[in-house]
Amino acid sequence: MRFVFKTDYDQDIRLLKHSGYWWSYGVLLALLIAFPYLVGSYLQSQIVFVFIYAIVGVALIILTGFTGQASLGHAAFLAIGAYTAGFLQSQGMSFIVYFPAAAIITGAVGAMVGFPALRLSGIYLVIATIAFAFIVEEILARWESVTHGNEGMRVRTIDFLGQPIPRDSDAFYFLCLLVLVGSILLALNLLRSPTGRAFIAIRDSETAAKSMGIDLAGYKVKSFAISAALTGMAGVLFAHKMSFISPEMFTLLLSIEFIMVIIIGGAFGVHGAVLGAIFIVMVDPFLTTLKDDVPVLGASLATTLGMAPDAAGKLKETMSAIGSAAGLKGAIYGLIIMMFILFEPYGLYGRWLKVKLFFQLFPLYKKATFKRQKTYVKSERNR
Amino acid sequence: MLDFIQQLVSGIALGCVYGLIALGFVLIYKATEVVNFAQGDLMMLGGFFVFTFIGLIGLDYWLGFLFAVCAMAVFGMATERVLIRPILGYPQFSIVMATIGLGYFLRSIAGMIWGTDDLRIETPFSSGVVKLGDLVIAHDKLSVIVATVILCVVLYAFFNFTRMGTAMRATSENMLAAYYMGIPVKRVVSLIWAISAAVAATAGVLLAPITFIHSNVGLALGLKAFPAAVLGGFGSIPGALIGGLIIGVIETLAGFYLPQGWKDVAPYIVLLIVLLVRPHGLFGPSMRKKV
Structure with missing residues (x-):
């Protein structure tokens, strides 16, 4: 067993604690980059789904695992991201514009959901998020001028600076990998910042956190917004991967599947999101x-x-x-x-x-x- | 005006159905603070049991009813013993997920055993109507209303005036303290699951002529009964009934007066508004927080 003797604070919050981490994660990254050249197209497309589920898993771990706020409404955030992408693309915007736009819009909706969540806890919060998801599903089915209702919506191939990225190409795989690695780094960075520590304090005891001067309302809304924004990004990738979206794809069952990702993977660490996503997609x-x-x-x-x-x-x-x-x-x-x-x-x-x-x-x-x-x-x- | 009253009555009948399922949620929550998401599926299973006893074996309706309720009570006890007891005391959310898993499991197994077609049974309430002036109420809906009221009164009396009911309330207040006072906590919890499953079975049997017996009926109704329980404030028996009535009436009236699509969403919108104003539901206890 290696014992790291810490002499300063930077060492304590370092992401890669010692040289062993460099080796293991470096090998993992090299493997992931080599993957599209090693496996068949079916397995590659399954792995893309693993990445998308893992992004949602990371989002849920920030919200449920670290802030302690349960949510059974993440399918709705995914849907908002997916539909934003589909709509803005049909308006002629490019991927570089609507990808962040989807994240921002979903994040804003997430913050709006976060406000009622300030006073709710436990089972009341779970049912409120379920209610939110139902309402979103119904809006998607009824707002036909934007979403085409129950007929569903076709999502065209990504146009990345004039370069098309088909949904089963290697480039799409790398795009998803990039977003996943980015969101994992975001989550890890968040956790070693004051914001992340405030999240954990809220999870462990709201009253104690409050008496330490933590602004409960602000941090809960932040947590919801960050989680929703990440899920919205996953939604954009999901829409492009499926190339067709309709309201009945984003039901309560999908939200339950996302929760299964973090329960099976383990909700207390970001690794859990990836392991759970592998399990759920591969089962x-x-x-x-x-x-x-x-x-x-x-x-x-x-x-x-x-x-x-x-x-x-x-x-x-x-x-x-x-x-x-x-x-x-x-x-x-x-x-x-x-x-x-x-x-x-x-x-x-x-x-x-x-x-x-x-x-x-x-x-x-x-x-x-x-x-x-x-x-x-x-x-x-x-x- | 008559339209309105007719809609109101059918809303009340629907609300009683929700109330009956919500009652099962509330019973378990009251005693153990466990939220049983599989309640709707227990109801569905009760319907299938009664179909087996009456439709397949050919028993008399009331005898089949009794057998189905007893069988479900045993099933509820077994569920508590196998699934809930080992994880009691762990964070609420993991127990919720366990019951969601149970619901998934029961739905699929029921679909595999009894098939996925709509099943129906002959009951004394299947046909016939009561006429009050111009108002028409079908017997099957009336039976649900009457049964809900009876069950609510009986359970309310049971919780407030019997020894066992007091023991259950003590258990819900503080399990450890109840245990120190000599209350057989494990047996109390088993019993509460049996009662709750029996209530669910009753709902399933009474609903059989209205919604028919189908493996997905539990999910659909359970998801509506759940807001009912939350609206009334989890843990209050009259609250469950009133919450169910509110949800049922709103749903029916929204379906009648508002454009298509509002019917399914209106209960959830009302729920969100109520939760914004009163975070613990209409009749929920307002808890003091402790560090």
Whole structure:
């Protein structure tokens, strides 16, 4: 285990704590840059979705993980970003103009949502954000002069300074990677600034933060605005990637998927957003593969274990019938959420930290290091 | 004017449905501070159980009703034991997510078992109307109104006047202190989940002739019942009923008088306005904050 002896404050807030970080993140970045030349076009497009989900995940971690404000309305922010891009593009603006414009507009809407959130907390905030998302969805469906209503809207290829960037090109991949790296750096930088520390103080105890002189209202609105603006940027990329947007793409289920990203990844660190996004996006192709392979595998396993061939054939049929049943994906999603909350409350990043600590402290690792405090007293929970 | 009253009555009937589901939210919240997003799906499951007992096995309506409610009570207890008890005491949001996951799971499983078609059962309330002057109320809607009022009164009395109800209120106030006073907290929480699931099943059975039985009915109604509970102030039984009535009446009137599209949004707009003015709902307790 390496121990960094800190002698000044700059060392304490440094993003890359020691030379090991340079190596590991450098290798990771090199791999990501080499990726489009190594993998097929299907996998590349999945990875672009991972990037987009990860940007939303970073946005949610700033809001939920660091400021402690829950939101089930992020699909609406994504929609606002996507529709702003689509509309401004159809008005003949270039990508360099409408990309920041979408972020600014979504950020402004986010700040507007932040104001009611000042007085709300816990479950009341969750339901208020759900209500906001419903209203946005309905506006998108009704405001036909701008959004084309339920028919949906076609989004043309990005025109970057006269250079077209098709949605499945390497350039689009790098654009998404650039935005993701940018938003991660933004989040990390935010966290080591007074603003980020104020966010964390608000999460840990509003009353204590207030008595330390932190302007609750201002920081909550800021947190909502930053989170919404990041989601709006992701929305622009999402719109271009899908090349077609319609209101029913941005439902509550998408918001739940975004929350799943940070729950599965771990909401206490930016790494969690990326890990969760990989999990959420990859679970779908993975299930499709399983659907084809598992029945064959199960049947051959049953025959080797001494089952009669026709019984094994029947088993194979039953398994593939279950595999192709309509609601299977939802059931597995539900199970994944429940399992993670029950058994892995710190998410994938938490598991990674545990494994790392286990090897660092090898014989001395204690499980209780990661134990969470339970609170049964209402007044304690009522921060 | 008659139009208005007719709309008002059907709004009240709809509101009672929301109130009935909201009642389930409130019961669990009152005792354990857990917000159960899967309440609508428990209701849906209750509908499927009653379909199994009446439509498939062929029992009498009332017997099937009773069996479905009992089965759901057991199911609620099992859910509490397996999913909720291990994470009780952790941050509220993770419990909310766990129940959202449960809802996802139940919806898909129900769709896989019973199929995705609309199912219907024969009930004594399926046809027939009551006429009050020019006013027409269908029996199925009337049965929902009556059942909601009865359940509200019974539950209100249960919470305020019985030993067990007092124990439940004590548990909701402070779990540790209740435990020290000799209240069997775990059993109380199990029981509250059983009651809540039974209420949900009742709603599901009464709704069967109105909305039919479908695996997505829980999500749609649950998302409307949720604002109802919030509007009334989570944790207040009369509040749930009144919140449900307000949402139901607003939705129906908005659907009748306002242009298309307002019907689904109007309840949420009202909810946001109410939350802006009173952050804990209309009848919610205004808590003092402690550091």
